[in-house]
Amino acid sequence: MFQPFTEEPIRLIDEKGNWIGDFELDLSEDALLTLYRNMVAGRLLDERYIVLLRTGKTSFVAPAAGHEAAQVGMAAAIRPGFDWVFPYYRDKTLLLSLGYPAEQLFAQMAGTVLDPNKGRQMPEHPGHKDLNVFTVASPIASHVVPAVGAALSMKFQGTGQVVLTTFGDGATSEGDWHAGLNFAGVQGAPIVFAAENNRYAISVDFSKQSASARIADKAHAYGMPGYVVDGMDVLASYYVMREAVSRAREGLGPALVELLVYRYGPHSSADDDSVYRPKEEVEAWKKKDPITRFERFLEKRKLWTPEFGEQVRDEERKKLEAAEEKALSAQAVPPEWMFDDVYAERPWHLEEQKRILLEEL
Amino acid sequence: MATMTIVQAVKRALDEEMARDERVVVLGEDVGKRGGVFLATEGLYQKYGPDRVIDTPLSEAAIIGAAVGMAVHGLRPVAEIQFADYVFPGFDQLVSQAAKIRYRSGGQFQAPMVVRMPSGGGVKGGHHHSQSPETHFAHTAGLKVVVPSTPYDALGLLKTAIRDDDPVVFMEPKRLYRSIKEEVPDEEYTLPFGEAAIRRAGSDLTMITYGGPTVESLKAAEELEKVGVQAEVIDLRTLVPWDKETVLNSVAKTGRALVIAEAPRMASFASEVAATIAEELLDQLLAPPIRVTGFDTPYPYIPDRLYMPTVTRILNAAKKALEY
Incomplete structure (x- = not known):
């Protein structure tokens, strides 16, 4: 049982890779290595997206390097394809970890017919019905209330499902975010709200976003526990999310989990982060890298060597290259x-307008 | 045959659909124990319980947004917004989520939901209890917009809206809620979207209207008959989709069109109809299409009735069209 509203973030692996949890680790070696592999794959996917951008194959990227531990941890805490996920636009590692086929992610980035969303949206806005991944929308926090609605449907129908919804720190200032948490709290909806707090909403740092010391503190107002977690610690992210998800599944209501992360890159490919944060700050955070930290942890348990790390990277890179090629x-x-x-069926005015387009083609 | 008002018709439609399909739920402010401030959901909470008739926090974003999530997860929510004037905090949920989820997901997800709202003036409510914001919704691809003007239509169209696989904005002219009574069949029926009703046949002039001003249009048509002018009155009933064929057939016959609506004129649905008539029938027109609409002012408390198209204003426009 984790304590909500702690002053210090919940952490289970220290920066040297030591387990510092006060309970017995109950994950198999395979499970630990899957967490590792998913983080590596997410980082590589992020890097490939930037190559796509530079070679003109896509028009927009929202870099997610630095968010891997939080996203891999939360993916492991839910049942993919059974539970529902309402993600935001910086969740590629979460989606890949849930089993979202990489070629469909690449297809969304490039607007090819393999995208199940039919190329309707700008890049970094995927969604997948078979995985119950609600298609991403750009307006910040606008997906949070629909996420609560889905959770209420689960509650009223007694399906045993849980909703996971994610968002950045900026989202917590939107009215819809508060409307969603309030309604979820009132109804005891089976939903976990996961804040990926990377400290910047584009350029605005957290001190200008909120006077709360922690996003997790806001949970007080909505009658739910708020946990603050070191989101660059994959095991802390996983275990806290697992507890929040199982509480929700048992009917104990929603929770807010704040995962402290850092985005290494700019907000997006259209952003220049050098004007609002010093390089030294970025470099300091890269030294706390979630993948490196987990490698140290695995190494102490004789589950990792530099050669093994290279092998995992090679295998994942090859898979992504094949997926990219296909997409x-x-x-x-x-x-x-x-x-x-x-609409479900095309009305006459759209038939008329389609004819106008076809004449032009 | 039972005689009923529009608000009773709405209640009957909700009750019948909730009994027919357990996925249908109702949510909104005061819809539960209170039965809605206009009593459109009266008795449903007692009959179906708090998990199907949900009293929500006072947040339109929560009401409409939650309806979207319920709908994509398989329910058929009917959200009530207490007054159309209060839809705006939930407007982003309608425009960015409800209207676009089918499209942006490539048809993977759908949001079969209804957002009911009492709209229009005539109840001495000032601008925050009297507006007719249908143009915003008609302007948003992905939404359907329905505005009934009779109990028979309110019942049949609301049932269709609940069964429809797309999000439907269902606007109920509140000044007609209890002022019109009509016989409605006891057996179940639905009415299709996109089919206008010809409320009165005529050969000299076509009035195209919907919602509240249907009443004033019919009164104006009676006045015109006294001076030997036969006006045809078309009630659109649904705006998206709208029945262009019935409108154009009528105007082709009469050569004169008044488009009568309560919403402000600027960039309005009335303007869409008038522009379509001009674009498609120019050579058959005896006069330009004339719009008779609410003014481009906020809806005033005083003079409440003069904001809306009055019989006099409709007759003035008819005179202009007839003498053109």
Whole structure:
């Protein structure tokens, strides 16, 4: 049982890789290595997206390096394809860890027909019905209330499912965020709110975002526990999320989990972070890298060597390269798809407008 | 045949659909124990319980946003916004989530939901209890917009809205809630979207209207008959989709069109209809299409009735069209 509202973030691995939890680690070696592999794959995916951008294959990237431990930990805490996830736009490692096929993620980035969302949205906005991953929307925190609605549906129908919804620190200033937490608290909805607090909403640092010491503190107001976690510690992220998810599943209501992370890159490919944060700060955080820290942990348990790390990276890189090749060689989304899925059936005014487009093609 | 008002028709539609399909839930402020401030959900809480008739916190974003999530997860929520004027805190949920989830997910997810709201003036409520904001919704791809003007239509169209797989904004002209009584069949029925009703046949002039001003349009048509002018009155009933065919057929016959609506004129649905008539029927028109609408002012408390298209204003416009 973790204590909510702690002053210091909950941490289970120290920076030297030592286990400092006050309970017995109950994960198998395979499970530990899966966490590691998922973090490595997420980091590599992030790097490939930036290559896609530089080679003109995509138009936008939201770098997520530094968020891997938080995202891999939360993915491991839910049941993929059974529970529902309402993510935000910086969750590629979360989605990959849930089993979102990499070629479909790449297809979303490039707008090819392999994207189950049919290329309707800008890059970094995936979604997948088979995995119960609600398609990402850009307006910040606008997915938080629908996430609560889905959780209420689960509660009223007694399905045993849980909702996980994620967002950045900036989202906690939006009215919809508060509306969502309030409604979830009132109804005891089975949902976990996960804040990936990387300290910057584009350029605005957390001190300008909120006068609360912690995002987790805001949970007090909504009658739910708030946990603050070292989000660069994959085991702390996993175990706290696991507890929050099982509370929700047991009918004990929602929780807010604040995962302290740091994004190494700019907010997006359209951002220049050098104007609002010093390079030294970024470098200092990179020294706390979640993957390196977990490697030290695994090494102490004789589960990791530099050669093994290289092998994992090679294997994951090859998988991603194959997925990327498949996604990018697929056909681009045809323009006449523009008029599908506006409504269940196309009304006359869209038929008329489709004809106008077809005349032009 | 039972005689009922619009608000009773709404209640009956909700009750029938909740009895028919257990996925149908109702949520909103005061919809539970109180039965809604207009009593449109009266008795449903007692009949179906708190998990299907949900009293929500006072937050339109929470009401509409939660309805989106319930809908994508498989329920058929019917959200009530207490007055259409209060939809705006939930507007982003309608525009960014409800209207777009089918499209942005490539058809993977859908949001079959209804957002009911009493709209329009005539109840001495000032601008925050009287507006007709349908243009915002009609302007948003992915939403359907329904505005009934009779008990029979309110019942049949609300049932269709609840069964529809797309998000439907269902606007109930509140000044007609209890002022019109009509016989409604006892057996179940639904009415299709996109089919206007010809409320009165005529050969000299077409009035195209919907919602509250249907009443004033019919009164104006009676006045015109006294001076030998036969006006056809078309009640659109649904704005998205709207029944262009019935409108154009009528105007092709009469050569004159008044488009009558309570919402302000600027960039309005009335303007869309008038522009379509001009674009498609120019050579058959005897006069330009004329809009008779609410003014481009906030809705005033005093003079409440003069904001809306009055019979006099409709007759003035008819005179202009007839003498053109």
